[in-house]
Structure formats: C-alpha cells, structure tokens
Amino acid sequence: MPGRRRKLAALAMLAAGALAATPALAEKKYDPGASDTEIKIGNIMPYSGPASSYGVIGRTEAAFFRMINDQGGINGRKINFISYDDAYSPPKAIEQARKLVESDEVLLIFQALGTPSNSAIMKYMNAKKVPQLFVASGGTKFGDPKNFPWTMGFQPNYQSEGRIYAKYILDNFPDGKIAVFWQNDDAGKDQFKGLKDGLGDKAGMIVADKSYEVSDPSIDSQIVALHDSGADIFFSWAAPKGSAQAIRKVGELGWKPKFFLANTATSIASVLKPAGLEYAKDIISTAYLKDPTDPTWDKDPAVIAWRAFMDKYYPDGDKTNANNLYGYVQAEAMAQVLRQCGDNLTRDNVMKQAASLKNFHTDLMLPGIMVNTSLDDYFPIEQMQLMRFNGQAWELFGDVITGEVGHEHSQ
Incomplete structure (x- = not known):
C-alpha cells in the first residue's frame, strides 16, 4: 500500500509539473x-x-x-x-x-x-x-x-419568414389578391419586404396595405379599409395585441380571407384566445419550435x-x-x-x-x-414549417421550408 501511495504522489507531482509546463491550457481568461x-x-x-x-x-x-x-x-x-x-x-x-x-x-x-x-x-x-x-x-x-x-x-428573421409565405402563396394561390396589415417599425417593414422579395415579379398581387402604431388603441379603420380592397388573402404582421385586434375585427366583419399571421403572434394564450378562437380557425403561420398546445x-x-x-x-x-x-x-x-x-x-x-x-x-x-x-x-435559423390553427391547436403541414436571405439584404 505505501508503495502505491508513493507512486500516486509521484504521478500527482508529474501531473502538476505538466500543467505548469503548459500554462496556456490552464489559463483562464475573463472580461x-x-x-x-x-x-x-x-x-x-x-x-x-x-x-x-x-x-x-x-x-x-x-x-x-x-x-x-x-x-x-x-x-x-x-x-x-x-x-x-x-x-x-x-x-x-x-x-x-x-x-x-x-x-x-x-x-x-x-x-x-x-x-x-x-x-x-x-x-x-x-x-x-x-x-x-x-x-x-x-x-x-x-x-x-x-x-x-x-x-x-x-x-x-422576418424577411426569411416573408419569403416562406410567398413561396407557399405562389404555389397554392397564384391568382390571389393580398392585403397586408403591418406594424409601422423595422419589424413590420422587414416582414413586408420579405413577402415582396419572395413574390418577385408577382408582387403586384399585393393590392392594399395599411400600417399601425403599437400604441394605437384601435386598428378597426385599417382592417375595414383592407377588407374593402377586395383582397382574398390577408397578412397580419403585428405585435400580440394588434394581432388579436386584427383577428377579432376580420371575424366580426364576416370576412373570410386566407389569413396569414406573423410567427411572433401565434400564442394561443395571449393572442388567439383574446381574439376569439372561433375567429382564429384556419389561420396559417410558421413554426420552428414544438408547440406545447399541439397534441x-x-x-x-x-x-x-x-x-x-x-x-x-x-x-x-x-x-x-x-x-x-x-x-x-x-x-x-x-x-x-x-x-x-x-x-x-x-x-x-x-x-x-x-x-x-x-x-x-x-x-x-x-x-x-x-x-x-x-x-x-x-x-x-432560416428554416420554418407552415402550420394551421384548427380551432383548438396548431397543426403542422408540408415540409420544412428554407427562406434564406442573401447577405446583400442584411444592411
């Protein structure tokens, strides 16, 4: 036993020596x-x-x-x-x-x-x-x-998300007329740009758009104007409160467009429930994370x-x-x-x-x-999958879609 202890002690000293000889390995750097x-x-x-x-x-x-x-x-x-x-x-x-x-x-x-x-x-x-x-x-x-x-x-990023929706629309609703409701800040402008860039020479499909300020108490007049444009596809790019108001107003007007909702406003608890689940049915959005409400x-x-x-x-x-x-x-x-x-x-x-x-x-x-x-x-992350709200939960459909934004867009 004593011999073994001596050996261990010698090994320990060797190890310590080795560490001292390579200070870079043991060196900790802090800011x-x-x-x-x-x-x-x-x-x-x-x-x-x-x-x-x-x-x-x-x-x-x-x-x-x-x-x-x-x-x-x-x-x-x-x-x-x-x-x-x-x-x-x-x-x-x-x-x-x-x-x-x-x-x-x-x-x-x-x-x-x-x-x-x-x-x-x-x-x-x-x-x-x-x-x-x-x-x-x-x-x-x-x-x-x-x-x-x-x-x-x-x-x-929002431009990737906009491009992913554009791909889906061009494949499925190439003759659609699009109305866009967007938040008047960099987020809203970004999402709108992604959609337009993704539609490319079909960007003329966008027949109307209205913006709002996050502090606006009501957005009813914007939604009424978009409804009156004759569009059959509707985009809501707004923070949770504005999105909930938009879903409710579209529902109250009895308007039934293909409804696309920004990924940042898909919370059932803070957006869809306050808006009214009956109005949220069939809304399409995107996901890249598992949804805890999806069975x-x-x-x-x-x-x-x-x-x-x-x-x-x-x-x-x-x-x-x-x-x-x-x-x-x-x-x-x-x-x-x-x-x-x-x-x-x-x-x-x-x-x-x-x-x-x-x-x-x-x-x-x-x-x-x-x-x-x-x-x-x-x-x-530049990939997402589309999902549809069935009145109770979001259901994924289709494949994972990539909406890469070229680095030239990232100014």
Missing part, C-alpha cells in the same frame, strides 16, 4: 462579468407597456438559469441573470443597457426584446464591444456582422421535460403560452455558447463561439431545424 464562480448575463424585457405579454419570456429565462445553477452551473460557474424592464420604450432600453454594462458590469446582454429596443442599443453595444446576443426580434438588421459584429439574432407532442420527451421544468421552476407560468417554450430554447442556445467558451470567458470569445454553431439543435425545435452560424452568417 468583466465573468470569474471563477459566476457569469453575469444582462437582459431587457417589456415587463410593462404595450408589449408586456412578452415579459413571460424573461421570466422563463430566469427560471432556466435557476435550474442550470441547481445543476452546478456552466463549467462550474453560476449564472447571475439580471433582467430589467424597458416598457418597450427605446430611450428606456438605452438607459437599461448602460446600467447593465457600466454599473452591473455584465459579460453580455442576452435576448433584449423587440426590434425598436434592440435598434436603440445596437450602436452603443458595438461601440462598447459587448455582445448583444440572440436578440429577441427577427429584424434582419441584427444579422449584419460586417457593420455590427457584436450583435446577433437567433429566431428566423402531436403530448408524449414527446422534450416537451414532457419542459413541462416538468415549468412545474418546478416557473409554476405560475402558462404552459399553453408558446412564449414560455421560446424563452427556454433561447436560454438553451445561450448555455451552449457559454459551454463552448470553456474557461475563455472574454466578450470576444463569446461572439466567436456564437458564430461557430454547427448544426446545433435542441429537442424542443422541430425535427430538421438546425442552427448554423459563421463569421459572415449571423442568421442562426
């Missing part, structure tokens, strides 16, 4: 927000204001990181998730971003929500060289590594695990609200990037790892949906 024990992540959400129904996303993400910490953290480090309210107001978003970067000294800002808020903080984040990661918006501008190397989206996934191990997570870490969260599943998947992707960083937790390496995701897939994504990024491709 503000990272240490041996924790990683500070900043987040900005509309917990109040006109888009407050999205606030649950931040709550789910906070719950996810609590779960990760209970499991021992990431590479042995606990996640300190600091989330502030900006009420969907760009000036407030700038104030919160400054607070996170300069006072809280976070390593990065993850999943700030909304096109207006992210547009407002983008120049600041890039000037400070702090990652603005997995932006909670499909704005195409958030995939522009040449001009904004510190900013990256995650969900399919198809009732026995799916990933969805079962997500429900157990909700019960334990976010018990007052609504399991029929797809935003709670969305937040979970975004946080899974963030955890993957941090795992890849190892002990090199510099802001530079965080962006490098985010830009080297190869066929990354979590089990809450639809089969066939893959996350791919590179130094010149900051659009992680």
